[in-house]
Amino acid sequence: MTQSGGGGCGGGADYHLPDEILAVMPTDPYEQLDLARKITSMAIASRVSKLEMENGRMRHKVAEKDRVIAELQDKLSHLDRMFQEADARLRVACEENIELSKERDSLAQTSKKLARDLAKLETFKRHLMQSLNDDNSSPSQATVDIGTYDQSVAKASSWKLANPAGRKFSITPHITPRLTPTATPKVTSTSGSPRGYSAAGSPKLTSGATSPTKRCFEGRTAISPWYPSSQQSSAASSPPHGRSMPGRAPRIDGKEFFRQARSRLSYEQFGAFLANIKELNTHRQSREETLKKAEEIFGTDNKDLYVSFQGLLNRNLP
Template sequence: MDSNNTAGSNVATRVSADTIPKEIMAVLPTDPNEQLEMSHRIANLAFSQKVCVLEAENNQLRQTLMQRQSQIKALERRVTNLELEVNDAQEKARHSMEEQTKLVGEKNALIGTVKKLNRDLAKLDSFKRNLLQSLQDEDETVPGGATMTPARDLSSDRLVNSVLSSSAALPPATPPRSYATPAAPTPGSTMNISTSSAAPPAPKALSPTFGASPAAGISLGGSDGSPRVDGKEFFRQARSRLAYEQFSQFLQNIKELNAHRQTREETLKKAQEIFGSENGDLYQSFESLLSRHLPL
């Protein structure tokens, strides 16, 4: 038995001597118990050092995690801001599309207005050319000894004739059979024979002569003996005393009456507004002409 124990210890000594460096073996105690105690201390020291290293790594990982969480929160806030910006951009885009649709509609309306104005302008140009041509033709057909009518009067008369249309008003009262003796027509005057005595009364519209006398420019007396205002002379006075815009409004007023879009009273009211207080005599003349042409 003793020999066996001695052999085992020798093997253990030989194994430990082979696996442990000689420097360490030199400092180890020779007592096995002391060697075990020292090994426990060394193991505890190694374990403590390992724990410290792991704790340091853990702290470092915690700091890294906190940084990552901060970055995640910052990115989340940025994503939220970007979503708000996207919503604002979409809202602006929607408003822009609505505004664009509205502008397209306004553009189409303006295009239609421009086309209509161009058509009206073309009509006015055509009317101007026809008017100038008619004036030129009339100037060429005036006899050599006659006094030529100013172009301004001719153009105004033609403008009046073009504006006034035929009316379905009540026929005027039958004029008296006894007329004043017509004076001899002056040179250059145009004979305008009234057809009221040759044919039954027919509806007629207001014209520059307003029931002119047998000779143009000659005033007829009324049934009560009062002088009657000559329509052509009235238009000439109105044309010379009113501004261009006022005279155009006056012609439009008569046109509305002839088209039955307003009554006689409305026509007189608008005429009074156009003439004003400074042209009260023109209003009275117009009222007299209107009363004779369209009796109540």
């Protein structure tokens, strides 16, 4: 048995076991198997323990990775929300930019239109101010035509002497400036007008003070020399506006008429009225056409202005 065991032990050298292990190993095969089982169990337990520890470390690393992934997902969702908000703001800004571009183009067109209207208004203002300045200076221009006034008086005197009927007529000169500033004051010496003469036998005479520019001739103009003394005193003491005609509007001078027209008419109406008078002064249209256009310009609301304008034309034009 010993030899076999020794042989068994000796045969164990084939397994390349160290002599120290062979020296402590039991010789009984069953004991050797039991020892081998224990050694195997210890090795397996040690290996399992190491694997469990490795598994724990790996789980911990996986948990860390999961936490990092969750944080990255949160950041990604936050960045996605920010991107959506920025994209929405970008769309709104683009729409506002389009609207602002349209509004800019509209304002540019409106500005150009207003600039054209302003230029037209400035031109109209210059013409209007020039007309007003010329109109204000027209009374002083009327004093220049004293020679014309004297000539009309001389013609009236010669006509009186040549009258075959033997009746004496006194022509009252009516000198007023034209309706536009550039015109020369006109002298009306028509003998056929009922305002132009007065009979010698009449107790009252038409006063010559009805002219709106009489203040320019005060101190210069005397009553016609062919008036009788009684008629001269009557003419000198007569009212400044002479006899009132029934059914007629009060007579106003050109300056007062233009002042009323400027205050009551619009810019367009007053400009059209000035153009109408210019056409009359340049002899491009007749008095009837001028009155017709003036009636259309004044309308029904300014009928009194039309009547006053008609009276001015009747007094100032032959």
